[in-house]
Amino acid sequence: MNEQPPKWALRLLRFYCREEYLPEIEGDLYELYLLRSKESVKKARIFFIWNVFRSFRWINLKKTQLNNWTMNLLNNYTKIYFRRFRKETVHSVVNILGLGLGLCILFFILMFVYDEQNIDSYHTNADRIYRVVEKSTTEEDGIHHYFCTSNPLGDALKTDFPSIEETAQMTYFGSHVLAKGDIRIADREWALVTKNIFNILDFDIVDGNPMKDVQGPAGLVLTEAAAQKLFGRTNVVGEVVDQSRFGSIEVLAVMKEMPGNSSYRFSELYVMDKKQMHEDFQEFFADWDTRFLQTWVLMKEGASPEEVYAAKEPFLKKYYPDEIRSEHDFYFHPLSELHLGSTHIENGGPSALLAIPLSDQQFVSMILLMGFLVIFIAALNYVNLSSVQALKRTLEASMRKINGASNKQLVGQLFFETLLTVLIAYVLSLLLVVILFPYFLEIANKDFDVAFLFSGDFLIYHFASIFIIWMVSAMLPALYYSRLKRSLLVLKNAFSGKGDLLRKGLVGVQYALSLFLIIGSMVIYRQMNFVQSKDLGFDKENLIVLDINSGAARRNFKNIIEGIKENPNVINASTSSRVPGEWKNLPSVRLGLNLTDEPVEVRQYGVDRNWLDTYQIGISEGTNFTGNDQTDSLYVLVNKKAVEMLGLTDPIGQSIWVMGEDSARLKISGIIEDFHFESLYEPVGPVVLSNWNNQIISIDYFTIRYSQNPKQVVDHIEKVNATFDPGTPAEIHFLDQQWERFYSAEESRSVIILIASIVSIIISAFGLFGLINFTAERKTKEIGIRKVMGASVPNIINLILRDYLILLLISLVVAAPMAYWLFGDWLSDFAYRINLSADIFILAFVMVLIISFSTVLSRIFRIAKANPVNSIKYE
Amino acid sequence: MEYQLGEFEELVLLTVAAQHDEAYGVSIFEFLTAETKKKINISAIHVALKRLEKKGFVQSREGGITAERGGRRKKFYIVTAFGKRVLDSQHSLRNSIYEKIPQISFSGIQ
Numbered sequence: 001m002n003e004q005p006p007k008w009a010l011r012l013l014r015f016y017c018r019e020e021y022l023p024e025i026e027g028d029l030y031e032l033y034l035l036r037s038k039e040s041v042k043k044a045r046i047f048f049i050w051n052v053f054r055s056f057r058w059i060n061l062k063k064t065q066l067n068n069w070t071m072n073l074l075n076n077y078t079k080i081y082f083r084r085f086r087k088e089t090v091h092s093v094v095n096i097l098g099l100g101l102g103l104c105i106l107f108f109i110l111m112f113v114y115d116e117q118n119i120d121s122y123h124t125n126a127d128r129i130y131r132v133v134e135k136s137t138t139e140e141d142g143i144h145h146y147f148c149t150s151n152p153l154g155d156a157l158k159t160d161f162p163s164i165e166e167t168a169q170m171t172y173f174g175s176h177v178l179a180k181g182d183i184r185i186a187d188r189e190w191a192l193v194t195k196n197i198f199n200i201l202d203f204d205i206v207d208g209n210p211m212k213d214v215q216g217p218a219g220l221v222l223t224e225a226a227a228q229k230l231f232g233r234t235n236v237v238g239e240v241v242d243q244s245r246f247g248s249i250e251v252l253a254v255m256k257e258m259p260g261n262s263s264y265r266f267s268e269l270y271v272m273d274k275k276q277m278h279e280d281f282q283e284f285f286a287d288w289d290t291r292f293l294q295t296w297v298l299m300k301e302g303a304s305p306e307e308v309y310a311a312k313e314p315f316l317k318k319y320y321p322d323e324i325r326s327e328h329d330f331y332f333h334p335l336s337e338l339h340l341g342s343t344h345i346e347n348g349g350p351s352a353l354l355a356i357p358l359s360d361q362q363f364v365s366m367i368l369l370m371g372f373l374v375i376f377i378a379a380l381n382y383v384n385l386s387s388v389q390a391l392k393r394t395l396e397a398s399m400r401k402i403n404g405a406s407n408k409q410l411v412g413q414l415f416f417e418t419l420l421t422v423l424i425a426y427v428l429s430l431l432l433v434v435i436l437f438p439y440f441l442e443i444a445n446k447d448f449d450v451a452f453l454f455s456g457d458f459l460i461y462h463f464a465s466i467f468i469i470w471m472v473s474a475m476l477p478a479l480y481y482s483r484l485k486r487s488l489l490v491l492k493n494a495f496s497g498k499g500d501l502l503r504k505g506l507v508g509v510q511y512a513l514s515l516f517l518i519i520g521s522m523v524i525y526r527q528m529n530f531v532q533s534k535d536l537g538f539d540k541e542n543l544i545v546l547d548i549n550s551g552a553a554r555r556n557f558k559n560i561i562e563g564i565k566e567n568p569n570v571i572n573a574s575t576s577s578r579v580p581g582e583w584k585n586l587p588s589v590r591l592g593l594n595l596t597d598e599p600v601e602v603r604q605y606g607v608d609r610n611w612l613d614t615y616q617i618g619i620s621e622g623t624n625f626t627g628n629d630q631t632d633s634l635y636v637l638v639n640k641k642a643v644e645m646l647g648l649t650d651p652i653g654q655s656i657w658v659m660g661e662d663s664a665r666l667k668i669s670g671i672i673e674d675f676h677f678e679s680l681y682e683p684v685g686p687v688v689l690s691n692w693n694n695q696i697i698s699i700d701y702f703t704i705r706y707s708q709n710p711k712q713v714v715d716h717i718e719k720v721n722a723t724f725d726p727g728t729p730a731e732i733h734f735l736d737q738q739w740e741r742f743y744s745a746e747e748s749r750s751v752i753i754l755i756a757s758i759v760s761i762i763i764s765a766f767g768l769f770g771l772i773n774f775t776a777e778r779k780t781k782e783i784g785i786r787k788v789m790g791a792s793v794p795n796i797i798n799l800i801l802r803d804y805l806i807l808l809l810i811s812l813v814v815a816a817p818m819a820y821w822l823f824g825d826w827l828s829d830f831a832y833r834i835n836l837s838a839d840i841f842i843l844a845f846v847m848v849l850i851i852s853f854s855t856v857l858s859r860i861f862r863i864a865k866a867n868p869v870n871s872i873k874y875e
Numbered sequence: 876m877e878y879q880l881g882e883f884e885e886l887v888l889l890t891v892a893a894q895h896d897e898a899y900g901v902s903i904f905e906f907l908t909a910e911t912k913k914k915i916n917i918s919a920i921h922v923a924l925k926r927l928e929k930k931g932f933v934q935s936r937e938g939g940i941t942a943e944r945g946g947r948r949k950k951f952y953i954v955t956a957f958g959k960r961v962l963d964s965q966h967s968l969r970n971s972i973y974e975k976i977p978q979i980s981f982s983g984i985q
Contacts, residue, residue: 023937023947023948023950024899024921024948024949024950025900025918025921026947027900027944027945027947027948027949027950028899028900028901028904028917028921028944029917030944030945030947031900031901031943031944032901032904032917034943035901051917051918054917054918054919055917055921057922059922060921
């Protein structure tokens with residue numbers, strides 16, 4: 001008979017159970033086991049095991065006894081740490097606040113950088129996805145990189161290269177309108193794709209099959225939100241949308257919103273079937289010399305683009321005639337570099353709008369460096385203040401030595417205390433991060449959850465930051481501390497002046513870094529301000545732009561303009577092919593005095609006679625269009641830059657060739673002032689204005705200048721639009737907002753940098769406060785004596801602050817040239833930039849001075865004002 | 876008199892008092908299982924006993940070695956004077972509230 005309960009369960013019980021409870025619990029379980037085993041041994045055994053598990057309770061558990069000597073020591077260190085914390089509250093709080101603020105900034109910056117680096121990384125095959133970039137080399141234009149590729153390239157790549165698994169194409173036409181019954185939506189977040197794109201990129205399809213064969217040129221994929229807007233529900237697969245870019249169209253599938261870290265965030269996708277498109281389109285898509293489609297490539301697993309490059313020459317020879325081959329070299333640009341590595345690439349054709357503006361690696365590295373600098377400044381604070389504290393703690397250190405502590409242990413104590421400080425600061429920083437998170441999202445233009453801070457991927461950065469800060473902060477004071485221990489200083493528990501130079505050196509470094517950062521952020525901030533307030537050559541305020549999205553609007557444009565002008569708040573209204581700050585491509589034509597001359601490439605705008613008045617662009621010579629369409633079509637206006645580039649001496653009345661797809665010889669009727677039509681990264685370019693009825697480019701926009709009450713004007717415009725173009729909802733923009741788009745990314749960057757540098761100054765100021773607090777304490781007696789001898793309050797303030805003022809000046813001398821050199825370099829990227837004048841440096845210095853000294857002044861003042869009787873009694 | 880006594884603890888304490896000086900884990904377990912007709916786990920009784928002891932309602936002593944437990948000692952519990960007073964006050968509290976129930980016939984309601 002097996003009377004014994006399972007051995008392993010018994011052993012488990014003995015393992016976890018407290019000694020004093022064990023006989024009772026074990027005895028009871030055993031007794032119950034015996035009772036039950038009379039009925040069934042098997043059941044009794046299971047019951048016994050069950051009881052062992054059930055007895056695993058907190059109250060029954062063995063408690064780890066902290067009785068070995070290391071634990072004792074740590075216990076003692078902790079106790080001493082918190083006693084000192086209470087005694088030296090100012091010192092400890094300054095330390096922790098500094099480190100906590102620094103860590104908080106570091107975490108924000110790390111999150112920002114991590115997110116920037118991981119945009120588009122959510123695609124399953126992200127490492128195998130490429131966009132094809134065409135590299136065009138021409139004599140006139142030099143080298144250009146384009147995202148739009150030759151139309152048939154995608155299909156040819158797939159058939160000719162076995163290492164390519166899949167290719168797909170994507171393009172975009174501007175705005176579109178979807179209608180179902182009375183409901184109409186117009187947006188720009190859409191693209192036209194071939195169905196293979198669903199094999200390359202990840203779309204979260206909830207219902208339907210986007211790759212289904214369609215009847216007609218295209219099918220539609222909607223996001224749930226778009227479906228909700230159109231149909232009021234999301235189960236709409238198989239339904240028909242009445243109006244779209246392709247007339248009535250079937251809904252193939254419904255997808256979830258694209259994630260926040262996707263460069264593209266489409267609301268609708270047209271899935272086109274090129275074979276069922278109109279013949280003209282098919283011909284167009286077969287043209288190797290037109291760039292209209294973006295090409296996406298998915299490489300086979302293990303294949304690299306090099307395999308394609310190796311066989312590229314014969315491929316290019318096969319498809320491109322010799323004379324255009326140099327314009328159509330291609331290479332693969334990885335998806336992972338779309339966000340941070342695309343600044344050298346132009347669109348080169350229609351391309352879908354990005355939800356996240358492009359950034360570049362340089363900026364990301366810069367901001368990362370800033371994060372490190374800020375936390376480094378905070379660590380220096382800690383180093384400085386603890387080395388000061390070490391001076392005060394010689395008695396404690398000596399007592400420990402007398403009782404047998406080794407140098408190693410003393411250093412160990414310091415490391416332990418630093419760890420405690422860093423951990424407290426860490427908790428504080430997490431708290432700050434969570435509280436400030438919404439503001440961060442707003443400033444950084446990001447969209448993710450605060451839970452990301454604690455996600456598995458990110459936790460590693462927590463540990464790394466804590467460890468590095470711990471080491472950096474503890475190393476120097478530890479060295480210093482252990483050196484002090486060479487002699488026993490029981491009797492000399494006085495403040496000694498040792499290490500002053502080192503400390504001041506560190507403060508100097510801190511301030512040099514802070515000054516550098518603040519100068520930098522001021523330069524960036526001013527430049528951004530300058531860019532946005534620079535005279536563009538026209539007045540971008542109070543302008544409303546209405547898109548022309550249909551033939552009806554285009555045919556009725558004169559009526560629409562007249563209709564809009566009826567409103568008393570409308571000053572002027574006009575039409576044009578493009579508007580300055582254009583969001584689509586800017587077409588250009590070539591100008592030359594003779595057909596055989598080397599032509600000048602200029603941007604072309606087709607405009608009516610009101611256009612210059614509406615934009616308030618001045619005419620410097622000659623006359624505007626007359627309003628007579630017959631005669632106006634024979635004339636053009638050019639800007640000063642174009643005149644200069646053409647080398648004309650007497651331009652008015654001169655005939656020039658305007659060469660696009662057709663060429664015409666037209667007379668210059670007037671010269672207009674230069675105006676900016678792109679961001680201020682670009683210099684002003686040459687422009688030709690043709691009459692609206694020119695052969696090359698048709699009108700696409702109305703521009704309306706209003707005096708006041710924009711809301712009422714917008715309502716009026718919508719009403720006029722509905723009268724003459726009932727099928728299309730009015731698409732209205734304010735032009736100044738469009739211009740801001742150029743700079744919104746930079747603006748959020750400059751704000752991030754500004755905030756980080758202000759925090760760095762505050763942290764430095766904390767450090768200075770701690771040091772001065774210490775100096776003031778040390779000099780209490782001295783000040784008392786000086787006062788008795790007749791020193792005045794200003795004398796005494798001067799005594800304490802003089803050293804630090806000199807230190808600050810030295811920092812400025814170090815930081816200013818560095819900043820001058822580095823930020824001068826950055827500014828040179830801009831076509832229009834501010835001068836790095838002395839006032840920036842002076843302003844930065846004064847700012848740092850005020851922030852630093854205002855924190856310490858009250859402390860010094862209190863000491864200076866104190867009754868000397870008390871201060872002499874001190875110690 | 877201030878004390879904290881959970882419902883299950885009260886049952887255990889009552890049992891300890893009832894089995895005067897002879898109460899230990901298994902005996903309480905069997906008694907309560909039989910009385911309440913509920914499934915009770917022995918570990919719950921152990922925890923309750925520890926808590927009662929900590930609160931000073933019961934005292935414990937070690938018994939002799941017996942064969943039925945494979946040579947392990949029993950731990951006997953006995954109710955303290957304080958524990959008894961707690962039980963009394965619980966009892967009178969319940970009684971006094973019970974007395975206040977009006978004489979309503981529930982025979983018609985089911």
